[in-house]
Amino acid sequence: MEATFDVAALVGHHYRADDYYEVGREKIREYARAVQDFHPAHWSEDAADGLEYAGLVAPTTFVSIPAMLANRKLFETVITGYDVYVQTDQVFEMYKPVVTGDRLVSDVELASVRRIAGNDLLTIKNTFTDQSGEVVQVMYTTVAGITGESVAAGISDAIERVVMHGIEVPARTTAAATDTQIATNPTTNPSLSEVSRTRVPHTAIRFEDLTVGDELPPRITQLTRGDLVNYAGVAGDANPIHWHDDVATLTGLPDVIAHGMLTMGLGAGFVTGWLGDPGALTRYGVRLSNYTVIDARSVGSVEFTGRIKSLDPETKTAVIVIVAKSAGRKVFGLATANVRLA
Template identity: 45%
Template sequence: MGRQETMARPDIDAVPATSAGQRYQVLDHYEVGREKVREFARAVQNQHAAHQHEADARALGYPAIIAPPTFASVIGMTATRALLDSVLTDYDLSQFLQTDQVFELYRPILAGDRLRSEIVIESIRQFGDNDFIVVRFALINQHDEVTIVGSTTIVARRGADVDANLADVTENIMMHGRPAESDLTLGDALVPLGASPLAEPGEPELAPVHTVPAFDEFAPGDLLPIGSFRLTRGDLANYAGVSGDANPIHFSDHAAQVAGLPTVVAHGMLTMGLAGGYLTTWLGDPTAIRKLSVRFSGFVPVAADAASTVEFTGRIKSLDPNTRTATILLGGTSEGRKLFGRALAEVRLG
């Protein structure tokens, strides 16, 4: 599942000529609801009190409850679907695989924020029978401040026929309520902005961090405590509803088996959300995470009658005394299976 490092030269005739390098704005803004933040925090088991209570957020220097580090994935799911439905129409949602996800957090997302989304199709590269599509995005709040810049890498087979069995399964058990593809046009979801770069983040004015570990306590090579989480089918169903990622391989044994999986598996972004919670628990301050980057390489199987365990580890890779930041190499496993090809976090320490 890991992305190949060495890419063949793209076949330009096979790539949508008007897509790569184009920037779009999602037509409607996203209003961050207090209860949505709380629901998402519970879904990814991010237990810090600042995700639930205003008083705890104010203690960190912010006027409203703080969204977990991977909350942007909720907004990004809508943008990805809009791209596939109206721009990257040669691909099918059921035929792509997410391999990499990066979040660069410049300002916390707070309940009450009104966020607009910009997205750029950075590149489309052909490697064998697959296309590697890199999409970058920026979320800008009501004060015209960039809160998060990130990127997603997906792999898809261009023009591939959808497995008829999988199509039938999806039709019969997929979550309803989403507009039919025939009802979607570019004007319904995206505004073309031409070939131009994303909005640039300014120098963030961040409140001081209130971390439990102090910068001066560490040296490169030091280990973080091991963190452990449990996932059940109920957790997967809850995350599907909260995040909007309702791929049936995450709740239907039949769909998972048709897709070639041994059983239902957890969402990749759910495991990344757990990793964010692991870091926050250690740090004691969710706003201390500046960057979280994951390359997915495995999955968490979740049986119908038993919980699965996900364990995380961390090691200090490097320290920057000028910014008092640490780069942490993360590891994640479940039942001996490695979940990440590479995962890094950059955090501020007090």
């Protein structure tokens, strides 16, 4: 069933988050633990200093935390009228490493709307600037807004019964009430930082030692329901399809599933752990093709493999193709990482 309003008319809607997000030392550690990323630069100031960072370095997907806070207004008051949102694509563009003490401000924009297979695909752009006024990361999130028969009746009531107090459950209404908000908080055009493109990378892998087709050492990560609950709390993702059986069933899922962003975080750590320098990753893009089911009575797993797709000797950069599988199913439809090498 189609949405009862013209969401395409909202393309271009933008605003700046009301407050900055200050990156905390312990929050970096909490998030690194949640995505099972044990690179020392996320945990030890000495290790981070050895790579010439001013503090602990945030994992690649860390900015999804301030993005979720900044985007809440968009989903609660602007893009309403859908029963469920399903994440489909994610892109991170890194211009400057995020470190302890950074104060990130997010500009939020509904960048595009496409209609495919009866669903609206909405792309939200988050542009993060730090206290110097430079853009440190740009994040694109694409979700499918779903309405109709594929979603069981009463799901909003079911969610409201189990989510933490104070979390809004978006009502299925029209977007007409948001017309006066289209011009809220005009944003500036801050400059993109060049740090991630000009900084000398301290990778454990040298460009000269790689050839196209080389494979990364595979990695298998294990996930339990406890890991999902922990990630939900650390990242601020209150969606109960990641921890509540009944709600997952009402949305048509076979069981509770891992967060797409959690799986992406695991994949990013797979790459940066091989690199040896988290700041050497400049772009990370993932298209989700399936989900990782986590049964309450057993441990789930995700297997990551990767290979070098292309090499550029002029810039000493590489593109890596990443494959993630769970229970024999490909979780990533297409995933690539652009990296700089020593």
